[in-house]
Amino acid sequence: MSAYESGHDALRSHTTAEEQLFGFWVFLMSDLVLFALLFAVYATMTSATAGGPGAKQVFGLGSVAIQTGVLLASSFTIGMATLAMTYGRSRGSLLLWLAVTLALGVLFLGLEVRDLMAMYAKGAPPTRSGFLSAFFVLVPTHGLHVTAGCVWIVTMIVQVLTFGRSGDVKTRILRLSLFWHFLDVVWVGIFTFVYLQGLA
Amino acid sequence: MNADYRRELQSYLAGLAIAAVLTVAAFGCVVWTDWPRPAVLWVTAALAATQVAVHLRYFLHLTWRRSNLDRLQLVAFTILLVVLMAGGTLWILGNLRERMM
Numbered sequence: 001m002s003a004y005e006s007g008h009d010a011l012r013s014h015t016t017a018e019e020q021l022f023g024f025w026v027f028l029m030s031d032l033v034l035f036a037l038l039f040a041v042y043a044t045m046t047s048a049t050a051g052g053p054g055a056k057q058v059f060g061l062g063s064v065a066i067q068t069g070v071l072l073a074s075s076f077t078i079g080m081a082t083l084a085m086t087y088g089r090s091r092g093s094l095l096l097w098l099a100v101t102l103a104l105g106v107l108f109l110g111l112e113v114r115d116l117m118a119m120y121a122k123g124a125p126p127t128r129s130g131f132l133s134a135f136f137v138l139v140p141t142h143g144l145h146v147t148a149g150c151v152w153i154v155t156m157i158v159q160v161l162t163f164g165r166s167g168d169v170k171t172r173i174l175r176l177s178l179f180w181h182f183l184d185v186v187w188v189g190i191f192t193f194v195y196l197q198g199l200a
Numbered sequence: 201m202n203a204d205y206r207r208e209l210q211s212y213l214a215g216l217a218i219a220a221v222l223t224v225a226a227f228g229c230v231v232w233t234d235w236p237r238p239a240v241l242w243v244t245a246a247l248a249a250t251q252v253a254v255h256l257r258y259f260l261h262l263t264w265r266r267s268n269l270d271r272l273q274l275v276a277f278t279i280l281l282v283v284l285m286a287g288g289t290l291w292i293l294g295n296l297r298e299r300m301m
Contacts, residue, residue: 025271029278033285040286044293065227072219075259079212087205181259185252191223192248196230200240 017171024175028182031145035186038138039193046198048130055131055198058124060115064195067111068187071146074104075184082177085170094165095157098173101180102153105146112143135194142190145183152176215258222251 046055081097083089116136119125126136156176159169226247229240256262262271 022270022274025274029274032278033281036282036286037289040289043290044297061227061231068223068227072216072223075255076212076216079215079259083205083208083212086208178260181255184259185255188223188248188251188255192226192244196226196244197241200230200237200244 017167017174020171021174021178024178028178031182032186035138035141035189038134038141039189042134042138042194045130045134048134050129050131052129052132053122053124055194058119058122058132059195059198061195061199063111063115064191067108068191070104070108070111071184071187074101074108075181077101077104078177078180082174085165085173091160091165094173095160098153098157098160102150102157105150105153105180109143109146109150112139116140139190139194142183142186145186149176149180149183152179211258215254218254218258219251222247222254226251 077097078101081094081101084093084097116139119132124132126133153176156169156173159172163169226244229235229243229247233240235243256275262268262275264272
């Protein structure tokens with residue numbers, strides 16, 4: 001292959017990676033519109049408790065604070081994974097940071113599921129009132145996104161182990177990190193507008 | 201290469217530190233103060249907006265650089281859509297509730 005051709009190939013693969021990342025931003029922003037509307041529905045429903053329990057009866061700040069810390073830490077660790085990858089650190093350090101992020105994600109989900117089950121036990125299932133229906137749409141939608149993110153991390157760990165750090169695997173991990181950071185941004189909205197303002 | 205690595209690492213660490221401070225401030229505002237409710241709502245909302253900006257800047261690398269122009273336009277357009285749709289929902293349904301009272 002001539003120098004011109006290899007240069008041309010490098011240029012093309014560069015543009016493709018940029019385009020892939022931009023395309024993923026478009027997806028993230030459409031997802032943001034989805035969450036924004038779920039927030040709007042929730043906001044219109046906060047007083048629609050139909051005589052059932054309200055925010056102050058069903059939310060506890062302790063678990064939410066831990067979940068917030070765990071998700072923020074995981075946002076940092078996935079950043080470390082992309083740094084380990086971009087700067088050609090050992091494959092082991094990339095896999096380690098991905099595994100730590102996965103562990104934090106699973107811990108977050110475990111805490112959230114425990115809280116939601118506790119709400120059922122306290123007589124606050126989604127069928128109780130409009131407020132609880134809106135809550136059980138908004139928060140578990142975020143939880144499902146985190147679940148999808150965890151599945152994605154497992155997939156990327158397997159791909160790094162089988163394909164190594166090829167160009168495709170690298171851009172996939174970059175998009176995974178965008179997705180994960182985005183979930184933490186949405187969580188900032190949830191812990192502020194649902195939990196903190198619900199208990200204020 | 202190594203200087204770039206250190207610079208990016210410092211950027212992530214700075215983002216983590218600022219985000220942690222803003223989060224603690226938001227929780228503290230609810231737990232440790234007895235401010236009136238409207239004050240708490242405004243302060244926590246402002247802290248959340250700031251934290252989102254910090255996440256975008258330090259974790260999602262959305263800066264004002266020219267190479268980011270496409271992404272900035274995309275984000276700005278999305279914010280416009282959100283203001284129209286979410287803001288419109290709140291406006292209309294809030295108005296409806298007042299009339300129903």
